[in-house]
Amino acid sequence: MKIVVAIKQVPERDAPVRIAASGKWIDEADLQWAMNEPDAYALEEALLLKEQAGGEVIVVSAGLERVGSTIREALAKGADRAIHIVCDDLNGRDALGVARLLAAAIQPENPDLVLTGLQSEDVGLGQTGVILAELLGLPHATMILHVEKTDAGLNVKRELEEGWFQSIELPTLAVLTMQSGGNKLRYATLMGIKRAKTKELRTVSAAELDADGAPTVVLEQIAAPKKQKSTQILPGSAKEAAVALVEKLKTEARVL
Amino acid sequence: MSVLLVLEQSDGKIKRASWEALAAALRLGPAESITAAVIGAQTAALAAEAAAKPVGKVVRVEHPLLAQYTADGFCAALQQLIQNESPTQVVFPHTYQVRDYAPALACRMGQVLIGDVVGIDDGPLFTRQLMQGRLNGSYRHSGNGPCFVSVQAGAFRTDGIDASATAGPAPITTFTPTIDAAQIRCKPGEPFRGSEQTVDLGSAQRIVSVGRGIKEAQNLPMAQELATALGAELAASRPICDNGWLPMERQVGSSGQTVAPRLYLAVGISGAIQHLVGMKGSQCIVAINKDPDAPIFEVADYGIVGDLFEVVPALTEAVKAAKQ
Numbered sequence: 001m002k003i004v005v006a007i008k009q010v011p012e013r014d015a016p017v018r019i020a021a022s023g024k025w026i027d028e029a030d031l032q033w034a035m036n037e038p039d040a041y042a043l044e045e046a047l048l049l050k051e052q053a054g055g056e057v058i059v060v061s062a063g064l065e066r067v068g069s070t071i072r073e074a075l076a077k078g079a080d081r082a083i084h085i086v087c088d089d090l091n092g093r094d095a096l097g098v099a100r101l102l103a104a105a106i107q108p109e110n111p112d113l114v115l116t117g118l119q120s121e122d123v124g125l126g127q128t129g130v131i132l133a134e135l136l137g138l139p140h141a142t143m144i145l146h147v148e149k150t151d152a153g154l155n156v157k158r159e160l161e162e163g164w165f166q167s168i169e170l171p172t173l174a175v176l177t178m179q180s181g182g183n184k185l186r187y188a189t190l191m192g193i194k195r196a197k198t199k200e201l202r203t204v205s206a207a208e209l210d211a212d213g214a215p216t217v218v219l220e221q222i223a224a225p226k227k228q229k230s231t232q233i234l235p236g237s238a239k240e241a242a243v244a245l246v247e248k249l250k251t252e253a254r255v256l
Numbered sequence: 257m258s259v260l261l262v263l264e265q266s267d268g269k270i271k272r273a274s275w276e277a278l279a280a281a282l283r284l285g286p287a288e289s290i291t292a293a294v295i296g297a298q299t300a301a302l303a304a305e306a307a308a309k310p311v312g313k314v315v316r317v318e319h320p321l322l323a324q325y326t327a328d329g330f331c332a333a334l335q336q337l338i339q340n341e342s343p344t345q346v347v348f349p350h351t352y353q354v355r356d357y358a359p360a361l362a363c364r365m366g367q368v369l370i371g372d373v374v375g376i377d378d379g380p381l382f383t384r385q386l387m388q389g390r391l392n393g394s395y396r397h398s399g400n401g402p403c404f405v406s407v408q409a410g411a412f413r414t415d416g417i418d419a420s421a422t423a424g425p426a427p428i429t430t431f432t433p434t435i436d437a438a439q440i441r442c443k444p445g446e447p448f449r450g451s452e453q454t455v456d457l458g459s460a461q462r463i464v465s466v467g468r469g470i471k472e473a474q475n476l477p478m479a480q481e482l483a484t485a486l487g488a489e490l491a492a493s494r495p496i497c498d499n500g501w502l503p504m505e506r507q508v509g510s511s512g513q514t515v516a517p518r519l520y521l522a523v524g525i526s527g528a529i530q531h532l533v534g535m536k537g538s539q540c541i542v543a544i545n546k547d548p549d550a551p552i553f554e555v556a557d558y559g560i561v562g563d564l565f566e567v568v569p570a571l572t573e574a575v576k577a578a579k580q
Contacts, residue, residue: 127359139441181498
């Protein structure tokens with residue numbers, strides 16, 4: 001099976017975020033970057049499917065030059081080759097604009113299956129995979145925890161709300177957006193990291209893909225959220241704060 | 257100016273999240289301008305339920321192939337309805353189902369969904385959260401065609417809705433889309449529960465909930481001791497259950513349980529949106545986190561900024577001492 005996995009590089013979890021002077025995006029100086037976690041699960045599922053049924057795993061990612069480090073990580077974990085769509089305006093694109101780039105890069109590969117994470121941890125749109133399916137003319141299923149190859153196609157386990165699940169049957173040629181937690185993520189081995197350096201990493205510019213269109217949704221401004229409640233922060237050492245908190249919970253909140 | 261409101265149902269009743277979407281729609285236009293759509297194979301009861309709310313009219317989008325949700329069926333039906341109604345805005349509750357089909361529907365019509373909206377200001381400008389809830393972004397729809405919006409659960413209050421009620425029930429019409437069975441490419445199965453339920457977090461009075469900050473499974477007994485001292489149930493955010501450190505049934509958030517105890521004590525939980533929707537209705541929320549900017553403090557009544565490995569044992573001692 002030829003599986004394409006679309007991955008995104010995002011700021012590392014818990015990285016301090018500051019608003020850039022433009023007021024339209026975060027200040028990227030000094031940020032550490034990582035593979036978007038749901039995308040890491042999509043990659044894991046692709047690698048497992050390849051181990052079972054053979055084939056090839058191709059990673060696709062869009063963004064600045066720095067995205068190369070996340071692509072190398074995917075190659076080190078076991079992806080066979082990669083396509084880096086070099087573009088400097090990823091944050092200015094709406095979800096359709098991003099999906100157009102990915103679709104244009106994926107289409108010529110004629111994959112048997114396309115996987116990606118259900119949403120990104122930075123902008124959290126949760127739409128790219130679904131739109132990608134629409135652009136590629138493929139069926140899709142979202143929030144998938146497990147993928148099983150059957151004789152007829154795929155049987156996938158989809159997460160529903162409040163602890164419910166559902167099985168869905170669909171043709172193999174489909175786009176699936178993966179939820180985190182379905183598998184255990186592997187680490188890159190030293191051998192994997194070594195081999196990644198020799199694997200094919202093709203770059204293609206957004207201009208070459210000729211997949212632009214005017215955005216229909218524009219991010220005007222970002223700001224720190226207004227507090228919904230006034231939080232009483234209890235100061236002092238751990239012990240002092242703990243004693244003060246218990247007192248508050250007893251006499252003020254009356255929940256003890 | 258007109259708004260198409262797409263209502264979602266569960267077990268033959270309109271979901272609460274759908275009424276929150278109505279509250280959002282009422283920010284965009286008066287009740288008379290809102291058309292509420294109910295979708296399914298048999299929608300009479302749903303339509304009657306919707307007609308009693310402050311909407312201009314109700315459309316029953318009915319077809320045998322809509323008996324069970326599929327993205328292909330819903331996209332086909334709603335695309336035809338939208339072409340028929342030509343609304344300025346299309347509003348949905350931001351449910352798992354909407355997340356599954358609305359981006360494709362919008363794309364089919366050359367649009368992009370503004371998803372998971374938590375606020376609407378004049379313009380209209382739509383606010384949605386970025387960076388796991390650490391920042392807010394204001395989004396604007398530009399260009400021609402309808403603006404697609406889905407609203408986050410709990411973000412819009414439903415208590416004002418009935419005050420905007422129109423005189424008498426809204427008129428109901430039926431719209432029969434053309435759908436061919438061959439258009440539906442996926443075959444969904446019946447929903448099932450992940451595992452046997454052995455704990456009912458929904459009825460717990462107190463909950464101690466742990467997140468990524470706990471670092472390792474072997475640190476869980478420390479949180480359990482605090483829970484025991486408080487007479488609380490132990491719960492967790494998603495990553496803890498993903499790692500298998502606690503069973504899925506103890507997961508709080510959009511993919512787990514929704515809880516509203518008297519006391520919710522969040523230990524090492526940063527407060528991603530998916531977690532907050534499951535617990536922000538709690539009466540008293542306490543957060544212990546080393547990061548003073550963690551979004552959990554947005555919803556907390558009390559907070560301790562510090563190392564949970566020092567604070568939690570100290571708190572356990574303080575709770576025990578207070579009982580004596």
